[in-house]
Amino acid sequence: MVVGLVVAVGVIVSRDVWKRYGSGVLALRGVSFSVERGRLVALLGRNGAGKTTWVRIASTQLLPTRGTVEVLGFDVVSDPWSVREVIAMVPQEGFPMDLLTPFEFVFSYLLIRGYSRSEAKKLAREFLSLLELEPYMNTTIGELSGGLKRRVMVATVLASNAEVLFLDEPTTGLDPIARRGVWRALKEAKRAGGTMLLTTHYMDEAESLADEVVLVHDGKVMFVGSINDARKAIGSKFKVEVYGDLDIDGYDALKLRGMTIFYVDEGEAEEVLRRVVQRGFDATVKATSLEDLFIKVTGERIEEGS
Amino acid sequence: MRELRKGLSRQVIAALTIAWVNGVLALRRVPLWIISYLLMPLTLLFFFIIYGNPTIMKYALIGGTIMIAVSNGISILGDAAFYRIYVKYQDLLVATPIRPTSYIIGLSLSMLVFSAPGLALFVILMWLAGMLTPLFSATLAACLILTWAFSSFMGFTISTFFKQLRHVWPLVTILSLVLSVLPPIYYPATILPRGLQWIGALAPTGAAAMILHHVAGLANLESTALIASIASAIGYTVAFMLLSLSKMRWREK
Numbered sequence: 001m002v003v004g005l006v007v008a009v010g011v012i013v014s015r016d017v018w019k020r021y022g023s024g025v026l027a028l029r030g031v032s033f034s035v036e037r038g039r040l041v042a043l044l045g046r047n048g049a050g051k052t053t054w055v056r057i058a059s060t061q062l063l064p065t066r067g068t069v070e071v072l073g074f075d076v077v078s079d080p081w082s083v084r085e086v087i088a089m090v091p092q093e094g095f096p097m098d099l100l101t102p103f104e105f106v107f108s109y110l111l112i113r114g115y116s117r118s119e120a121k122k123l124a125r126e127f128l129s130l131l132e133l134e135p136y137m138n139t140t141i142g143e144l145s146g147g148l149k150r151r152v153m154v155a156t157v158l159a160s161n162a163e164v165l166f167l168d169e170p171t172t173g174l175d176p177i178a179r180r181g182v183w184r185a186l187k188e189a190k191r192a193g194g195t196m197l198l199t200t201h202y203m204d205e206a207e208s209l210a211d212e213v214v215l216v217h218d219g220k221v222m223f224v225g226s227i228n229d230a231r232k233a234i235g236s237k238f239k240v241e242v243y244g245d246l247d248i249d250g251y252d253a254l255k256l257r258g259m260t261i262f263y264v265d266e267g268e269a270e271e272v273l274r275r276v277v278q279r280g281f282d283a284t285v286k287a288t289s290l291e292d293l294f295i296k297v298t299g300e301r302i303e304e305g306s
Numbered sequence: 307m308r309e310l311r312k313g314l315s316r317q318v319i320a321a322l323t324i325a326w327v328n329g330v331l332a333l334r335r336v337p338l339w340i341i342s343y344l345l346m347p348l349t350l351l352f353f354f355i356i357y358g359n360p361t362i363m364k365y366a367l368i369g370g371t372i373m374i375a376v377s378n379g380i381s382i383l384g385d386a387a388f389y390r391i392y393v394k395y396q397d398l399l400v401a402t403p404i405r406p407t408s409y410i411i412g413l414s415l416s417m418l419v420f421s422a423p424g425l426a427l428f429v430i431l432m433w434l435a436g437m438l439t440p441l442f443s444a445t446l447a448a449c450l451i452l453t454w455a456f457s458s459f460m461g462f463t464i465s466t467f468f469k470q471l472r473h474v475w476p477l478v479t480i481l482s483l484v485l486s487v488l489p490p491i492y493y494p495a496t497i498l499p500r501g502l503q504w505i506g507a508l509a510p511t512g513a514a515a516m517i518l519h520h521v522a523g524l525a526n527l528e529s530t531a532l533i534a535s536i537a538s539a540i541g542y543t544v545a546f547m548l549l550s551l552s553k554m555r556w557r558e559k
Contacts, residue, residue, distance in 0.1 A: 059401040062558045089401035094394035099335045111323040113402050114316045
């Protein structure tokens with residue numbers, strides 16, 4: 001895929017989406033990409049990069065200033081009601097109602113979507129179990145932890161069996177075990193054929209779940225491709241992170257807020273590390289990850305803005 | 307036609323479901339709300355009984371029903387803002403086929419659920435006081451429906467202007483009291499100068515109470531005041547219904 005062009009006809013097609021808020025903030029600058037059926041795509045970027053703005057536009061909650069998004073061929077700007085029939089969305093920082101039980105919350109959401117009572121009951125039980133919420137099914141949501149509440153939100157939206165799911169930072173605030181529980185459920189939903197767009201600033205989440213990543217920075221798409229494409233773009237399997245400003249002959253260095261990073265291959269890592277230590281610096285050798293794609297593309301770390 | 311009927315029944319189910327979760331279930335979990343909404347009108351009734359006479363008590367009974375309906379209706383302000391700003395329930399529902407009208411009606415119905423026990427108590431007291439003639443009962447039902455609809459549509463409309471929840475809570479109390487104490491609800495509009503009784507109908511709650519006072523034989527209103535009251539009660543409801551639909555942030559710009 002090529003950044004800035006929509007080259008595939010997808011289930012979700014974003015065409016040159018721009019958004020300027022009333023305050024004057026330009027949140028999106030020509031976002032274009034597409035998502036094919038049955039794929040899970042991670043929209044990756046710092047807080048404030050424009051991920052939520054894009055998801056809100058795609059899920060018919062916000063109008064773009066220019067451009068549009070098509071979901072299953074329906075235009076979110078001109079035909080939002082057709083889009084709403086086929087999508088479901090976990091809002092960022094969204095929580096279920098405190099006074100209900102998880103079962104009541106999911107069940108009522110499914111009734112609102114048009115399911116019959118018996119279908120809604122069955123699906124609510126099934127998806128609460130999938131998210132390992134069975135023991136809490138009849139506990140008042142107000143008594144649950146923040147992590148469990150987020151899982152209820154994910155269960156609610158997955159239970160809808162909507163063809164396209166938007167999940168805006170569904171695992172923010174969850175502990176590592178709970179996050180993996182959500183990942184399992186999302187993988188399960190993907191296996192069942194769902195098309196999902198997930199926003200996150202967790203690199204490990206994107207690496208674990210996504211078929212493709214769309215990297216957004218300052219409202220612009222900086223990279224679109226599969227995890228393999230991302231690895232190729234990173235170029236090296238390892239990196240040596242040096243705590244200080246340092247140059248080594250024969251190796252390109254990336255300077256980042258008091259740190260120097262050398263991207264190296266397996267054989268080179270030992271040599272670079274030896275020369276760094278010789279010069280009296282502390283350093284660590286790590287395997288490269290999507291974080292490094294972010295660093296290479298933006299020249300910044302993702303955590304700095306998160 | 308069949309599609310239309312199916313779509314309509316789906317919207318009705320959606321509205322009733324919202325009323326069920328936000329009204330019936332919420333009330334079942336926190337029944338203290340019933341006492342909270344009843345406290346002020348019952349306190350006023352108590353003092354009217356102690357210091358007044360049977361006629362004044364009838365004002366307190368009519369005033370109490372209006373106060374319960376308006377304070378519950380206006381509470382939608384807090385719920386709608388909470389669901390939009392804090393828990394993002396509205397965002398969750400925007401990405402579904404539910405129509406904004408169904409959402410507003412659902413929330414409004416849930417407010418009616420909250421006011422039902424209090425209204426039932428006051429209606430029983432009215433019956434004991436011998437006020438429930440067929441004409442008065444019908445007028446009371448119409449006035450309460452209009453008051454509930456007006457106050458919930460108004461509450462919803464106002465909620466759309468807020469970006470922070472903290473600013474919403476005090477407004478609920480202020481509006482409830484302003485709308486149920488200042489207008490001629492607990493007192494007759496006939497104390498206003500002749501020719502100016504219609505001023506009482508400037509507030510729709512005052513209008514509803516004036517109609518009820520008139521029908522109950524407590525105050526003999528001028529015809530201009532009566533017409534102004536009917537126009538006010540209906541006009542405000544329709545105006546705020548239209549405003550709530552046009553102002554609501556179902557899809558933001």
